[in-house]
Amino acid sequence: MERASQIAFFLLLIIDFGVAQNATTSGADEFPVGVILDLESLGGKMSRTSILMALEDFYAVHRNYSPKLVLHIRDSKSNNVQAASAALGLLENYSVQVIIGPQTSSQAAFVSDLGSKSQVPVISFTATSPSLYSGSLPYFVRATLSDSTQVNSIASLIKAYGWRQVVPIYEETDYGRGVIPYLIDALQEIDVRVPYRSVIPLSATTEQITKELYKLLTMQTRVFLVHMSPDLASILFIMAKEVGMMKKGFVWIMTDGLTNVIDSTNPSVMEAMNGVLGVKFYTPKSEELDNFTIRWNRRLQIDNPNDPPLKLSIFELWGYDTIWAVAQAVENLGIKNKTSFQKPAVARNMTRLGTSVYGPDLLKTILQYKFRGLSGHFDLSGRQLQASTFQIINVVDKGWKEIGFWTAENGISRRLYHGESTTRHSGLASDLNPVIWPGKSTEIPRGWEAPVNGKKLRVGVHTSVYPQFMASGKDPITGATTASGLSIDVFKEAIKRLPYALPYEYVAFGTTNDTSSGGYDDFVYQVYLKKYDVAIGDITISHNRTSYVDFTLPYTESGVAMVVPAKSSKTNNTWIFVEPLSRDLWLGSIILLFYTWVVLWLMEFLGKKTNIAGEVPQNKKLGITTFFSLFGDKDGVERLLSQIVLIVWVFFFLVLSVSYTANLATMLTIRQLNPTITDIHDLRRSGDYVGCTRGSYVESLLEQLNFDRLKIKTYSTYDGFYSALSKGSKNGGIAAFIHEVPYIRLFLARNCKGYTMVPFYKAAGFGYAFPKGSPLVGDISKAILGIIGGDTINRIEKKWIGIGYENNCNNAGRAPDPEKLTFGSFFGLFILSGAVSTSCLLIALTTKFYHRNRDQAEGNQGGNDAPQEMQNSHTACHMLAPRMV
Structure with a gap:
């Protein structure tokens, strides 16, 4: 210039x-x-x-x-x-x-x-x-x-309706080009892509404009931002209506250069612009105006x-x-x-x-x-006017209506706040008045559609080590690429659930058109190179891959685990009966047992049963028999306080015995199979060989976990790593095979006996890779949610993997060993039993001393009458005790 x-x-x-x-x-x-x-x-x-x-x-x-x-x-x-x-x-x-x-x-x-x-x-x-x-x-x-002052209001409007891609249409002048860098920056801040820029020469004819519109019609994006002079824009909108781009599903937004002069627009042009949105400088109303x-x-x-x-x-x-x-x-x-x-x-x-x-x-x-x-x-202190408020309008019939405002302080809002203290709005479409979209539709457009020029979606496929997940080939008659497997069936089902038709064709990975080494990273990278519109298969969602593609939601389980040989546990251990309870719990139970026995003995002794110590050996009974004689005629405990102590202790004993029985039964059943290796770090320190699939995500993961590269063996066939796992590390094989959980489920379905799975790492699962910002990601992800949330995924898994393997294989994801019961688990019962025993003992002692002092006092005053009265009272209490219990 x-x-x-x-x-x-x-x-x-x-x-x-x-x-x-x-x-x-x-x-x-x-x-x-x-x-x-x-x-x-x-x-x-x-x-x-x-x-x-x-x-x-x-x-x-x-x-x-x-x-x-x-x-x-x-x-x-x-x-x-x-x-x-x-x-x-x-x-x-x-x-x-x-x-x-x-x-x-x-x-x-x-x-x-x-x-x-x-x-x-x-x-x-x-x-x-x-x-x-x-x-x-x-x-x-x-x-x-x-023009740069309006870009934030436009970006907020686009964000409010959730559109992810926008195509700017602008004239090839200083005016047209000037705002584009600022607009791109504002859209990038809200993660909105600009896949194409449509530049219209100022001297463009109707034929040139029509040709450019047909080009836009073949693309997926349906959100267009128009920034040009009014005369050129009038021709653009009239031609857009003629080619069918002013109907339902399309979104048109005008910058303020056009919206500010909307009132002077020709009525015929206004008719063609029905449904268009625009931002304009807000002019406050006044009597002078x-x-x-x-x-x-x-x-x-x-x-x-x-x-x-x-x-x-x-x-x-x-x-x-x-x-x-x-x-x-x-x-x-x-x-x-x-x-x-x-x-x-x-x-x-x-x-x-x-x-x-x-x-x-x-x-x-x-x-x-x-x-x-x-x-x-x-x-004009900044050598230009400063924008304070933009008005958002919607062209309807031959006029326009207001749908909201934008200010730097409050963002998008339905009405204008004049100096009122208010919090910033959510920035959603609900903060605006309803819009009449092109085609007189009231449904918010999704912002994109499948191309209408007959071009099919290029779907990249490959052959996996596990053909149950993905296999590709050639049709012998037509020569077209074919694909099958669990990943293919899920993708087909997702396409069926889309609210629009999406034609596609398979493109085989590893053909002469691909300059790759055959790994999964190379396969996904073809999407970034725009050789595929989507890559499907058993592709693990990883952090490094998300830097150049977008993934759908996962359609499989997540995680990485080890497949290791399983060994039977020794359930005939002589002392296995002591393992359900921890050492401190055994010790605490024994102490409580003797303490309770001593308390009962003392209380019975204080109750005038002075010969209890002599009766035990005479009747050839153990001391613990006393605990289970609640209401015996002559051998049971007699005092009410003793019975209360005994009831609390028996309750404690029942809870402890039930817990002991359950934990012992669990140990005897779950411990039938144990993994030979339980920790990935122990495996690394042992120096044994480990295996993984060649070119998979796990290979780089093992290197990140500091495994010796020479100790990592890669395999490209199922028989290869199965044979190596059978040999073992010392015989030229591997000690463990490391893979994603979906593969291991499939392996264990075929090898039920002798192997088990040990999870050790979280991963996101399998997903489909799309180019960055692809509008298909959201719709396919929504469809996948419906698939994995219902019976459809079970039907697909039954077809390719089979069902019932988890029920038939105890080693398919072995449960962890049960932990021993500890003293802390029963601490409350210990406190309850001990407190009750101690309280009853103190009551018994207090009563004993009270009666002794009273007997002595009455003996001094009443001679032989007091003993007789005490005996009568004791006999009455003895007769009432069983009834109170």
């Missing part, structure tokens, strides 16, 4: 060299201002009316201001060179101090270069391209929004009687406010001196272009002036 600007500038100097006139001398009360517009365009005519009305309104309010602005309006004729020529003439012939209104970004670039050389501020209220960098154009002021709109419509019709009625847009309001800002800045600066330009003593580059005396101060004053205009808060 800079080179083109220099060439055009040089040509202008040659043209103006012979025709330049001496600068006219302005009157004392005049301040010359240049205006450059495309007066042949509707936008130029509308802006001209706004600017003239602004000048009239300003000095109608400020009649005593001097000097007054005098506008010198020139027509750029929609040409960059003509715009620069007009600017050069205004600077040399009229010594203008400000240039307003180069309408396009390319015109503004040319004119701003002249403004920088002459130190004259150039203010554009329509040039929105971010490529107009203020650092390289120090005297350029943007009295409008940069309503009055100005009425006057503006009347004035525009007078100025352009042959043109159809047009509606006021935000650009005209910005032009209006720009004149007010410049006029007030001139007044605030207090310019009185007539000499406004310093001419060079010698013409440089064949021109007498000088530098403005007031330019630097005037620019500074304009940037400092802030006020509330018709467009809202007007602040």
Whole structure:
């Protein structure tokens, strides 16, 4: 652009060299201002009316201001060179101090270069391209929004509806290209891809546009972002409707350059745009704006009687406010001196272009002036307007309706919050009003569809070591690639469950078109190279593969395990009966047993059964017999407190005995088969050989676990690793075969006896690999959830693997050995039994001493009557005790 600007500038100097006139001398009360517009365009005519009305309104309010602005309006004729020529003439012939209104970004670039050389501020209220960098154009002021300010609102809108891919359609100009880098960055932040960019030349014919639309129709993406001039966009939407791209399932979004002028769009174009979304700068309503709109419509019709009625847009309001800002800045600066330009003593580059005396101060004053205009808060302190609020609209019939707002503070919301304290919204579609989509649909489009040009999905397949999971071949008649296996059946079932038709064809891995070594990593990498649209099979979802492809949800179990020989455990161990209980539990139980026996003996002794110690040997009974004699006539415990202690202890004994029996039974059944190796790290330290499938994910996993590379043997056939596992590591084979759990399930189904599985590593399972950002991932994953959540997966597994192997094989995923019962497990019962025994003993002792003291006291007072009374009382308690129990 800079080179083109220099060439055009040089040509202008040659043209103006012979025709330049001496600068006219302005009157004392005049301040010359240049205006450059495309007066042949509707936008130029509308802006001209706004600017003239602004000048009239300003000095109608400020009649005593001097000097007054005098506008010198020139027509750029929609040409960059003509715009620069007009600017050069205004600077040399009229010594203008400000240039307003180069309408396009390319015109503004040319004119701003002249403004920088002459130190004259150039203010554009329509040039929105971010490529107009203020650092390289120090005297350029943007009295409008940069296109880059809207990208966050567009990204939030796309995120709200969950679309994952977007195709921008833009014109091949500085205006069209300028916003794209900012848009791509904003979309990447929300993980949205741009698979294609559609660039339309400004001079494109309807045939060229139609051809490009048909190209877009063959792609999967159905979300299009349009960023171009209104005239070109009108043709685009009309042609899009003709080719069938304005129906259900499509999404069209307009940038603010189009949405801001939506009210002036031709009704026939509006009809073609039904269902389109757009973002536009929000203009607050006011009484002043309503009055100005009425006057503006009347004035525009007078100025352009042959043109159809047009509606006021935000650009005209910005032009209006720009004149007010410049006029007030001139007044605030207090310019009185007539000499406004310093001419060079010698013409440089064949021109007498000088530098403005007031330019630097005037620019500074304009940037400092802030006020509330018709467009809202007007602040150019950043050398461009700052966006505060965007309005999101939906084109319906021949008008539009509001569906929400976007602000940097609150994100997307259904209504606008004016200074209200509110939390940031969720950013979901539910925060917006309902939308009428293309085709008058109320269903939110998914944002993509299968291609309609007959192109089939290229599905990469390969032959696995386990043909039950995946096998590929050639049809002998047609020569087409065929595939079968569990992975294929799950994929076919997922395709059937999609809400749309998805034609596909198999492409065999390892053909001459593939430059690979045959490993699974190479197979998945073909998706990244775009040789396949999807790779299916027994592909393990791993972290390194997710860096260049996207995986569906897994359709198999997850994890990595070892297959090792199993050995029978010695269940005829002489002391196996002591293993269910831990040592501390055995010790605690014995201590509690003797403590309870001592407490019972003492309480019976205190109850006047003084001969209990002599009766035990006479009746040839063990002391523990006393614990089970709750209500015996002569041999059982007699005291109520003794019976309470005995009941609590028997409860403890029953709980302990039941737990002991259950744990012993578990040990005798589960311990029938034990793995020869139980820990992967012990296997590594032993130095034995281990095996895995060649080219699988496990091979790299073993290296990550620091296994010696020389100790890892790889196999490509089932018979190979089965034979090696049978030999053992010391006989030239392997001590363990390491593989993913689905493979091991299949192995154990065929080798039920003699081997067992020891899991040791978590993995994500098998999935299908798609290119990054593929919209198919979500739909296929949803279908897989339905498959594995019902009976379908059982039917498929029965077909390829068989059923019942887990029920028939005790070693197919052996349960861990049961743990011994510990003292802590019964701590509460120990406390209960001990506390009850101790409490009863203390009660018995207290009662004994109480009765003894009372007997002694009564003996002293009543002689022989007291003993007789005590005997009667004791006899009554003895008779009531069994009834209380």
